[in-house]
Every structure is written in C-alpha cells, then in structure tokens.
Amino acid sequence: MRYVKAAAAAALACVLFSVPAFSQNNAVKIGVLDDMSGPYAENTGPGDVAAVRFAIADFGGSVLGKPIELVTADFQSKVDVGVGIAKRWYDDENVDMILGIPNSAIALALVRIAQEKNRIVMPTAAATSELTGKACTSHSIHWIYDTYGQTKTIVNAISKMGGDNSWFFVTVDYAFGLAVESDATSFIKAAGGKVAGSVRHPLNTADFSSYLLQAQASKAQGLMFANGGNDIITGVKQAAEFGLAKQGMKISAPLAQFPDIRGVGLKVAQGILISSPFYWDMTPEARAFTDRFTKVIGRPPSFIQAGTYGAVLHYLKAVQAAGTDEAKAVMAKMKELPINDFMTKNGKVREDGRVIRDMYLMQAKTPEESKGEWDLVKMVATVPGNEAFRPLSEGGCPLVGKVN
Template identity: 40%
Template structure:
C-alpha cells in the first residue's frame, strides 16, 4: 500500500473518529470502543526504540519492550478486539541510526507511535522525523530540556523527567546546607551538556558557584583523569551528569581512589535503580538522587514490579514504568477516539488524566510534559538493605505543582499565552520548587 493511500485511509478514519468521539469517551470503560475498520492497517503498531545492549541499556533497553508488552496486555483486557503489535529496535546511541529506523517505521512499516528513545541526541533527531510525519513520540528517559523547550513539537510528549526536574530541587537543597561550590563531570553529548548548563543556571540563582566542568566520551572506561580534575578543583560537591554504565564506572573508580574521604560530596544528578544494583549499595550508600517512580513505593507498585520481574529478571526502573504508562495512556486514547490518527488521539490523551501505577491524576501540559510527583531518595546503608533491589529510602516528595520549570519561562514555541495553558494544566506557578516531607 502506498504512503498516499495510507494517508487517505487515515484521514477517513480521523473523520469517523471525530463524529464518534463523544459516545466513545463515555463507553470506553464498559466495552471495546474501537474496531479494526477505524485503524490504519487494522492494527495499532507501536515501535519501542532504545539502547538495547550498550551503556544505557540497563535502565531501559529490553526492559522497556517488556513494559510495552505489559501495557498492551493490560489494555487488551479492556478492549480485546483492538489489535496491538509491539516492534522494537536498537538505535545504538547513534542519532543518525535512530532517525533512519523511525523514518522507515513511519514510511514503510506502518508504525503509529514511537516510545522510549532514551538518548537525548537520538531524541532530538527523532523529534524532527516525527514532526515531519505528524506522528506521536512518547519519550521516557530523555533529559534534555530542548525536547519540550526550543525544539518542542505538539507530537513529542515527555513522560518522565528533564534536566530541570532532576537538578533544581537537589541543588537548592544542598546550597542551603552550605555546599555552595560545585564541579561537574558529564557525558559528552546532548544529555550531559544540557544537564550541566541547567545546573549552572540554577546554581547561580541559588547563590552557589561552579568551579568547572569536564566531559567524557560516552564509551570510555577510564575516568581517572576526570576524577582528578574534580578533586583538584577543591569543590565541595562533585556532580555527575552521566547515567547507566558511565555513572556506575565513575562511582566505582571514585570509591577505588578513596576520593570519598577527601571531604567532597558526590551527587548523582541522574541515577537509576539498575545503576545502584550494578555498583552495589556499599559503593552507592548515602547518594541522593531524584526519581519519578520507585517500585517499592506501595502495594500497587510492588504488584506491578513482581509481574515485570517474572518476565525480565529485574525490578522495573522509572523509565520502564514510564514506557508502560505512556503506551497504556496512548492505547486508551485510541480506544476513546475510535482511530489511530494523530490529531484525535492526541486530543484524547490531553483530555483525560493519566491514571495508572506510574502516576495518578497527572496531565499533559501545553509544552508536552506530563506533570507528576517526584521523589528525593537516598541509597540505604548495606546493613539496611533487606533484599535485592530494595535500595532506596524515600526522603521527601517533590509535588507535581513544584517540580517543573514554570510554563511562563518555557521556550517552547507552542506556548503562546502562559496563563491559559498553565492554569488549565495545573502546573507550577512562578518561583522555584519546594520540597515537602513524604
């Protein structure tokens, strides 16, 4: 079938979906609301793309594919007649490869929506492809603020976090405690550079000072020279703007060099549960980080985690939980709108709150960010760890209304009048985030 024929069929499906949308919104909870006739190709095809075997694969990778399949499984219980297919690919942390895969998915393979992505540089390339094709992308662990800032798109939705979420609260908290000089060690690509840029901006506003930064290649294994530069700076805080295997290796070498006894405080600006598992609590103990989700929060999250563990052999990370949530919310919107055409589905996604094991009552903001709570967590001392994967103490909750850069400060071109979308989405007003006890 040609691209033109598929587009014509999709436009017809869009028109039928708009006529039926109101009735379907009321009926979706009680009965299957969509039929194959309303779907392009008679099926909803979801593409999950991530680093599947490389340095960023542990927090997402094949676990994200498992999360996507669980979302499809749970959705089928609500709408068994709606066909869903999950396809996946490894972008190998290469922006050109990632964009090529996604373009082929859209042009040839009939993929309706892309999920995960992870790598910030790949995400910026995919954003452009998705915009050109008017297709949705559901970003998980993409930290660069560019995705929902200067490079925002109405088809790009960020489900997990960005650099501002991750650094603003911890920096203000530590500076207030007197830890006011910082040195940064970051990955040398879009994520690390954006995170350090955001950190320096927030640090200056909080009254702190940056004493320097150094960037390492993504594939390096020897971090000695970077750590020595951090030590020589004399900064009270050494902040690591890397994640996955690079963070694990960095912290192991920090420990091996005995740098923890030099009076400098290490801060992981983005640390995943799998990172702690890989380095072990003896090395990670005491490190604080901000996370959007933790499997051991409550009975509901623990139940989901057990299902996931049976399939993947590891507890789910926050990015994997975000993949599950974003795909489930997307599928519910397809059922509600009666079509997989981007416009009606996006409208349905924005019209209803996200309500699942990942987030309750969360809504999409005008710049494409899902607004939800975060948790400041601390890695337990090894003696306090009762079993594998039970690594965090939740210290404080950062409420959704306080966790995000105010919409009035957004550089997203889609945000024309901050007061309107801000109020409608119920997001943070002017001022910095506040942290409240859990």
C-alpha cells in the first residue's frame, strides 16, 4: 500500500514502480520509505525508487537463490505514518532492509526499531549526525551524508573569506534542522565566530518574509538556511527579493542539492556554496549513470538518489558474502567490505555506521558560466573523508570500542 498525496506523484510511482503487495519468506525484500510527493520528493522519492531498481537489476535480480523484492511507500511528511509503515513492513511483510527516510525524526525512531527486530535500516536521505552519535545502533548505516560533514565544509570555507564571521540561522523546526544548526554552530564558534540569532519555521513554509526581516536586522555576515528541499528554494528566492546578498550577506544552504539549485535558478543561486559527495558530471561512470537515470526520471540524479544506488548494491554484496540475509551477519559484512561504485572509491563503513567518503565543496555557477540546463556548479575543493566527517572518538556512539 502506498500513501501518496499528489495525483501526479501517485501516477508516476504506480506506472514506473509498481511492486508486489505481499512478502515471500524466501525473498530478500527491500523497502523504500520516502517522500513521494512532498517537500523532499524531488531529491528523493521516485528517483530513489528508480535507483534501487537499477541496483537490483545490475545485481541480477536475485541473491542466494532468492528473488530480490521491492516495496515502496510515502510517509506523507508525518512521523507516525512513517514509523507505522516501517513496523508493518518488518512485522507483517518480512522486509529485510529499509532505506530512504528523508526525515530525521523518523530515522531516529527507526534505528531503534530495526535493532529490536533484528532488521537493517539505511537512512540514505536522513541528515542528522546523531544517527552515528548517541543514537547509533548495531543495525543501521548512515550511508551518504550528515549535518556534521555538510556544515563543516561550508562554515570553514566562508569563515576563511574574512569579515566578522557572524551568522544568522533560518531553521526548519524538527530534528533535521536543529541538527544542522547545532553542528554549524560548533564550527562557527571553533572558527572564532558568533551566532547573531536564529528563527524556526514549519516544514514546507511558503512565506519567509518575517524570518528574513529578522536576519536582515541582525546585521550578521552570513545567513544559513538550515533546511532542505522546497524550503531552500523558497527561502533563497525570497532572500534575493529582499536584496540580502546585495547588502553583503553571504547566503549558504549546506543541504542544497542540484535540483534545488535549478529550482532557485542560477541568476539567484550564483555564488552559493554547497557541499556534496557527488555531481552527475564528475566522472565518465557518473555520466553513464546519469544518462540511465535521466531516461526514467527526466533529469540528473540528486546526490541522495545517486547514493541510494550504491547503498543497495553494497547491501546485496554483503548478503551474498554473508551467505544469509540475517541482519547481524549482513551488517558485519557491510562493515568489512570496501565501497566502490561510480560515486565512492575505497569508501568504508565505520564502527559507528558512518560511511567515510570524500566530500566536495562546490559553488553555483553564474548564468554565463553554465553550458546547459543542468550545468549548475563548479568544483572548488575536495575534502577527504577523514576530514569531512566527525572523528569516531567525538560522536558518543555506544558501539565504539565495544567487544562483539
């Protein structure tokens, strides 16, 4: 059963991604719990499902002699709906692994549920760094990115530009946004800067004017949008209408992805710094995946959608290597095997479940620099994985140092 709000998204999901409704005990079953029609759908949703289908097909459609099955659902941006779907999948439909989950509150709940039920969860779309901190578990892997790595890259880059290094936050009011603000604040203070103020807004806000007026009044050097998806697009566009960048304020959106930059438009987005583990045009292999993805979805993948492909492929390799789909055995193999795909070279799953891979500081191009509709950013710097992500000793993960 799917839970979809918009008719267009429902049609796309049903036509392209229809899946078996019931589980088979002799199948390896993957669940994509995602935002199919809400504020994060462009960066996750149907594109995530397409990426999972590609990975399953590339693996051959079966593992250990069992068919690989896929189920999908839209959690409607509601924590209770998302948690309820996941419990039903684990309890009644024999789902072995759930991924996606572009909501940190749901992801934080599911890592505990997966551990209790001896299943696996890979919140590829959730951002909070708490997933590999105090909330880490033996049954979860944080595959793509997190609020620590995204904000560290951006704050350090802007701090080096000079000025008084003061910041104002416009933060979406739930676990994800609060984690972005918290992690960014620690880097700002470490660089000798200060937080001039912050405001909280509901998910999928249409009018940011009152928040931007407060940012303007703060006289802060930097404005950080601690949000994602549609909220980035709306907020950055309205900041331009207020002329904040022209007044000298450095605007950043650490969780912005390529569809967001396109949604804002280069005329407004030009110069904005983003942090990403992937760009669709970065290598021949990435371009080949992009061509394949674009034929189905109609545009290049976000970094979440690209990373989702790698997560499923690594999971299936681990099942094969373990000789079983039992969660503990598969988790052990996922941490043992190196990660190599079109997005990640020689990556690894750390003890706390954090995947370590290089990150890239990128900057939105000017309209004049762009050579096409999706030629949106340019590479500024590579940040090695061991520098981009939080040191193992600082996260507070209870698994660290534990004897198995």
